[in-house]
Amino acid sequence: MPSFSQYVLPKTNNEKDFEDMVKDCASKHWNQQFTLYGKPGQKQNGIDIYSENWDIVIQCKNYVSGKTNINKFMKIINNDYIAAAKHFNFIRRFVVATALDRNNKIQDQVRNISKIK
Numbered sequence: 001m002p003s004f005s006q007y008v009l010p011k012t013n014n015e016k017d018f019e020d021m022v023k024d025c026a027s028k029h030w031n032q033q034f035t036l037y038g039k040p041g042q043k044q045n046g047i048d049i050y051s052e053n054w055d056i057v058i059q060c061k062n063y064v065s066g067k068t069n070i071n072k073f074m075k076i077i078n079n080d081y082i083a084a085a086k087h088f089n090f091i092r093r094f095v096v097a098t099a100l101d102r103n104n105k106i107q108d109q110v111r112n113i114s115k116i117k
Helices: 015-030 070-087 104-116
Strands: 034-036 049-051 056-061 093-098
Touching (some): 015 034, 015 049, 015 056, 015 093
């Protein structure tokens, strides 16, 4: 059976469908309940989904275009992390979920952010 990271999930054009898919995958992966945070249009302080005890939070970016500016994307992720860490200082894990194709610049940036805390 393939590992979790080997699955290729369908790309969606709908932000809500993407968040629901990420929430379901996180629940299965970490074997606990995950919940969507707030509702569209509300300030979410860098997170879209949280675990049942709030130690894992997820920021979803349903960017599907190959033309996404990677530097702008990384700045957005960094700002989301700063907001999440400021408002939810008890989080243990900040997860970035994106529909973008794998990219080492993004992976390195997320790894560097994770070294901060």
